[in-house]
Amino acid sequence: MIELKSAQEIGRMAATGQFVGELLAELREVAAVGVNLMDLEHHARRRIKERGAESCYWDYTPSFGRGPFRNVLCLSVNDAVLHGLPHRYALRDGDLLSIDMAVGIDGWTADSALSVVVGTPAPDDLKLIEATEVALEAGIAAARPGNQLGDISAAIGEVARRYGYRVNNEFGGHGIGRTMHEAPHVPNDGRPGRGMKLKPGLTLAIEPWLCQSTDRIRYDEDGWTIRSADGSRTAHSEHTVAVTTDGPQVLTRRPRHDTRPGNRSGQSTATS
Template sequence: MIELKSADEIGRMAVAGQFVGGLLAELRGVAAVGVNLLEIEQHARRRIKERGAESCYWDYAPSFGRGPFRNVLCLSVNDAVLHGLPHDYVLRDGDLLSIDMAVGIDGWNADSALSFVVGTPDPADLKLIEATEAGLEAAIKAAQPGGRLGDISAAIGEVAHAYGYGVNAEFGGHGIGRTMHEAPHVSNDGRAGRGMRLEPGLTLAIEPWLCATTDKIRYDQDGWTIRSADGSRTAHSEHTVAITESGPQVLTARPTTIPPAA
């Protein structure tokens, strides 16, 4: 069942979204060469507790994981793209890190992700990250009232293919609101003009992710971490978006300046 949200409920989701966007920007500042992934996880736990928020990831136990998930972040490095378990790993110069986070405040949830290079970037990695960001931007522009769900999927796929990347459709975006994962599923490739009609009040987590030289994935033995099948680099971008009468509203926009990490 798909629940359309009122303007007031979208406003409540925006409160969670503002916190998620701000904390992701802060975590980007925390991540640096020589920093352990567990330090980033602990920083996020502290911030979430201080805000009185709740992690959507903690105790999450879907059919595909070896759960329950006992972290507040997904931290995916280099060839890992989704659901990376925070573990004892010290970031190295040139690592490509993806941070994914979903948080609830007063019963309303928001979900977002970003990818970036720690230290010295490889141009190929920057291109891959740019493709996910461009795909996300195109998808958000396509999330217009009266349109179709396939418009969003097609926008992502068109950008990915234009950049020269394949698309894996096993995991994609999703509805979000009172819970982290709601209907509908939002594929990262599709045909414009197809699928359900986009109505004001629909709230979606749109999340293009790409692997550099394959569209196949594999799982780590931890049952969670998803990697490119051929070991190539990966990237992931995500925002929570509300469809309104006047167009799409990004609820997890990040501040343009990175706040200091305390």
């Protein structure tokens, strides 16, 4: 069942989203050469506790994965793109890091992700991150009343192909609100004019993710971490968005001063 949220409920989601955006901006500044992934995890745990929020990831037990997820962040490095388990790994110069988090505050959730290069960026990595961010902008722009769900998916897929990447549709965006994962599923590629009609009050997590040279994935033995099948670099961008009569409203906007490379979606008019 798809629940349309009232303006007041969207406002409560926006309060959660503001915290998520601010914390992601903090984490991208903390991420640096030599910083351990567990330092990022513990930074996030501390800030979530201070805010009185609850992680949507802690004890998450989907059909995949081995046992409950016992972290508050997904930290995916280089060829890892989704659900990366935080572990003792010191970031190296040139690592491409994706940070994904979702929390709930007072019963309302928000979910967002960003990718950033630590230290010296390679042009191909910046291009890959940019592609996910431009695709995210395109998907958000299509999240308007009267459009259909396929318009969001088609907009994301068109950008990916324009940049020269293929799309994997095994994982994508999703509805969000009282829980982290609600209906509908939002594929990262599709046909325009297809699927459910978008109505005011619909809230979605839109999340393009791409691999540099494949659309196939593999799982680590931990059952969680998803990597590109060929070992190529990956990137992931995500925002929580509300469909409103005035157009798409991004609920997980990041602070304007968040200006490190790979922050197109935090700075653009469409997503800020």
